[in-house]
Amino acid sequence: MAGYSxxxxxxxxxxxxxxxxxxxxxxxxFGLLLLTSIKSKEDLFKGAFVxxxxxHFENYVSAWVDGHFGIYFWNSIIVVIPVVAVSxxxxxxxxxxxxxxxxxxxxxxxxxxxxxMMVPTEAFIIPLYYEMRYLGLINSYWAxxxxxxxxxxxxxxxxxxxxxxxxxxxxxxxxxxxxxxRTLILxxxxxxxxxxxxxxxxxxxxxxxxxxxxxxxxxxxxDVYRTMPLGMxxxxxxxxxxxxxxxxxxxxxxxxIVVVYLIFQRKFIEGLTAGASK
Amino acid sequence: xxxxVLDAPVRKNxxxxxxxxxxxxxxxxxxxxxxxxLSLTKWNGISAPDFVGFGNYIELFSDSRFFISxxxxxxxxxxxxxxxxxxxxxxxxxxxxxRAKEQLAIRTLxxxxxIMPSAVLGIIWHWLYNPAFGPINQGLKLMxxxxxxxxxxxxxxxxxxxxxxxxxxxxxxxxxxxxxxGLQRIDPSLFEAARVDGAKPWYIFYRITLPxxxxxxxxxxxxxxxxxxxxFDLIFTMTRGGPANATLVPNIYMYELGFHxxxxxxxxxxxxxxxxLIFVVNxxxxxxxxxADGRAR
Numbered sequence: 001m002a003g004y005s006x007x008x009x010x011x012x013x014x015x016x017x018x019x020x021x022x023x024x025x026x027x028x029x030f031g032l033l034l035l036t037s038i039k040s041k042e043d044l045f046k047g048a049f050v051x052x053x054x055x056h057f058e059n060y061v062s063a064w065v066d067g068h069f070g071i072y073f074w075n076s077i078i079v080v081i082p083v084v085a086v087s088x089x090x091x092x093x094x095x096x097x098x099x100x101x102x103x104x105x106x107x108x109x110x111x112x113x114x115x116x117m118m119v120p121t122e123a124f125i126i127p128l129y130y131e132m133r134y135l136g137l138i139n140s141y142w143a144x145x146x147x148x149x150x151x152x153x154x155x156x157x158x159x160x161x162x163x164x165x166x167x168x169x170x171x172x173x174x175x176x177x178x179x180x181x182r183t184l185i186l187x188x189x190x191x192x193x194x195x196x197x198x199x200x201x202x203x204x205x206x207x208x209x210x211x212x213x214x215x216x217x218x219x220x221x222x223d224v225y226r227t228m229p230l231g232m233x234x235x236x237x238x239x240x241x242x243x244x245x246x247x248x249x250x251x252x253x254x255x256x257i258v259v260v261y262l263i264f265q266r267k268f269i270e271g272l273t274a275g276a277s278k
Numbered sequence: 279x280x281x282x283v284l285d286a287p288v289r290k291n292x293x294x295x296x297x298x299x300x301x302x303x304x305x306x307x308x309x310x311x312x313x314x315x316l317s318l319t320k321w322n323g324i325s326a327p328d329f330v331g332f333g334n335y336i337e338l339f340s341d342s343r344f345f346i347s348x349x350x351x352x353x354x355x356x357x358x359x360x361x362x363x364x365x366x367x368x369x370x371x372x373x374x375x376x377r378a379k380e381q382l383a384i385r386t387l388x389x390x391x392x393i394m395p396s397a398v399l400g401i402i403w404h405w406l407y408n409p410a411f412g413p414i415n416q417g418l419k420l421m422x423x424x425x426x427x428x429x430x431x432x433x434x435x436x437x438x439x440x441x442x443x444x445x446x447x448x449x450x451x452x453x454x455x456x457x458x459x460g461l462q463r464i465d466p467s468l469f470e471a472a473r474v475d476g477a478k479p480w481y482i483f484y485r486i487t488l489p490x491x492x493x494x495x496x497x498x499x500x501x502x503x504x505x506x507x508x509x510f511d512l513i514f515t516m517t518r519g520g521p522a523n524a525t526l527v528p529n530i531y532m533y534e535l536g537f538h539x540x541x542x543x544x545x546x547x548x549x550x551x552x553x554x555l556i557f558v559v560n561x562x563x564x565x566x567x568x569x570a571d572g573r574a575r
Contacts, residue, residue: 015372022369023387026451029402030390032413048413049420094298100282101291109299116306118556120508122529123549126536127312128305130323150305153298169283176283185284211395213511218537229395233515236401243405253398261393265386268393269455 030254037248044243059248063235067245069252071224072231076210078141079227083148084205088198090149091156096186098157099164100172113154121151121214129218143219144227148212152205163197164190200271203264210257228253317547322540334547344548347526350438351506354527357442358449358506363498365446366453367491371483373454374461385458388451396448400515403444407431407516431517437524441516445509453498460494496567503559507552528552 032048038055064070097103098110128147129138137143167190175185191198216230226234235249261268285291317334319327338344373384391399406414409429418427430440468490472482488495510529513519519526519534528548536545 012375015375019369019372019376019384022365022450023384025447026388026390029406032406033402044411047420048411048416090298090301093294097291097294100284101294102285103288103291103295109295112307113302116302116310118504118560119306119310119553120529120549120556122508122510122532123553124306124309124313126542126546126549127309127316131305131309131312146301147305150301153302153306157298173283182284182286207393211393211397213395213397213514229397232398232401236404236515243411246401246405250398250402254394257393257395258390261390262386265389269385269389269459272455 033247033250036244037251039244041242041244056244059244060252063245063249063252067235067249068223068226068231069228069235069249072226072228073252075141075225075231076227079144079148079216080206080209082145083152083209084202086149087152087156087205088202090153091160091201092186092191092194092198094153094157095160095164096190098161113157116151117154117158125214125218132219137219139220139222139225141225144212144216144225147215147219148209152208156201156205159201160194160197163194167193196267199264200267203260203268204271206260207257313546313549316543317550319543320541321543323542324540327543330543334544335551337544338547338551343523343526343531344528346523347528347531350523350525351509351527353438354442354445354509355503355506357439357446358509359499359502361442361446362449362453362502363495365450366498367457367487367495369450369454370457370461371487374458381458385455389455390451391448392452396511397515399444399448400512403512404431404516407440432521434521434524437517437521441513441525444512444516445506448512449502449505453502456494456498457491460491464490492567496563499567500560500563503563504556507555507559 035051036044036048037059038057039052039059040056043050043052043056064073098106103109132138132143132147137146171189171193172185175189180188210227211229212227213229216225216227217233220226220230223231223234232249232253236246316327318331319329320333321327369388373381376384406412407430409415409427409432414430415427418424428436431437433440468486469482472486477485508529509527510533513525513527513530514533517525519530529552532545532548532552535541535548
């Protein structure tokens with residue numbers, strides 16, 4: 001875009017203003033959140049937009065210890081890691097089958113998997129609750145891990161299958177002619193070639209599982225198993241008046257996701273838009 | 279017939295398929311089928327379910343609270359779909375004309391809410407909207423607009439739009455990012471040519487931008503409409519459907535019926551209607567919002 005006329009410079013300027021206005025609108029709540037999380041209760045009465053005399057980081061300590069966010073944090077980790085790891089393994093295996101292998105009812109199975117992607121969790125949460133109760137898993141990590149793996153299988157499968165279909169056929173043929181077994185080809189040829197796809201998948205699964213609300217809300221009601229978003233809800237119930245500690249808790253919940261997002265944001269947005277435009 | 283060079287007898291293939299399918303069948307498919315069955319029964323969660331056929335669905339037709347929840351959902355769709363779509367498309371057009379570095383910064387910022395847990399965002403906005411000490415009303419008072427410092431989430435008229443605004447805030451950056459990638463796909467010389475021919479900006483937007491954006495519009499519509507039908511976390515943490523059903527949506531109603539009133543069969547029928555709505559929307563969008571050449575599925 002060479003040679004701005006004065007008119008177009010003015011236009012670009014006003015465009016810029018609109019653009020940054022919307023960006024400010026987006027980050028404003030998070031800014032306020034950070035600001036409030038380092039205030040004392042007294043600072044709060046001076047107004048929402050007033051800076052505190054000095055930062056009160058003790059709010060974070062009381063959120064972590066008294067607010068049980070320390071427990072919630074570890075619970076989230078304990079749930080997220082197996083869900084992401086197992087879902088990736090299952091996604092690679094089933095995706096491999098859908099991309100390269102033949103088995104009975106392949107088309108039907110695919111349709112059934114896509115149904116699982118569309119039906120909201122809300123629609124089957126009641127039977128799931130009773131199934132978990134029947135299995136004696138209510139109030140355990142399993143109650144959150146197993147259903148979330150199952151819910152991740154359709155997306156992981158379809159994502160990996162479409163990535164594998166794009167692999168150059170001759171590489172696989174060459175490996176097969178060399179007499180390598182299928183598991184060896186999967187481990188030594190397919191997965192190394194698909195590293196970017198696997199990490200994108202892992203990123204999505206991490207964020208979805210970290211953010212999941214309904215599954216732990218219904219299937220877990222003991223505080224020692226609550227994950228971060230759930231802990232936040234119950235913390236809000238207990239400490240309604242203590243806004244600084246509440247906001248410190250909120251920062252603790254979203255901080256890990258923001259960090260992951262900022263590190264991988266290019267990858268994340270590319271993956272999302274590639275998936276979305278399919 | 280072999281599917282590929284890697285294919286082998288079915289017995290050996292099943293090792294790859296079964297682990298994923300079994301866990302999927304156990305914790306997703308089985309509960310879905312059970313929910314369909316439950317929706318045809320009356321069940322209090324303790325005694326055996328009592329089969330009533332389509333009784334629950336017939337009852338839903340004369341349930342005024344169910345209709346309120348559907349109407350609220352329809353209103354929310356404006357905030358979930360129309361507002362973010364409009365803002366997203368305009369912002370994408372603006373942002374694309376800016377230097378790459380600034381563009382990246384804006385994209386990163388605007389996309390931020392979309393990756394966050396909506397339940398936690400709901401709690402944050404609950405605090406922002408607080409009538410007495412919430413920052414929004416404090417800000418309004420500072421600007422001398424104390425008269426409109428309403429108890430937003432507690433107000434019968436404004437609770438639904440207030441919740442809707444949060445949804446719009448959540449989705450507009452996402453929409454913009456989708457459209458921004460769409461723009462990269464579109465050949466800029468098309469716009470150039472139209473401009474050289476002296477076409478007005480509005481004409482360019484309507485005749486070139488919009489038709490070319492159809493695939494993106496389709497994706498955005500699909501995702502946001504489905505999200506609006508699925509809406510639960512945000513509303514649950516902000517208002518729980520209140521005040522007086524003002525923000526009641528089907529999923530909140532389902533939760534209440536099931537886990538507070540122990541009417542699990544009836545609750546399941548509400549949930550199934552929601553799932554059916556999602557399928558219908560999916561079908562309609564796939565069927566009617568398609569590029570002119572009809573290539574897309």
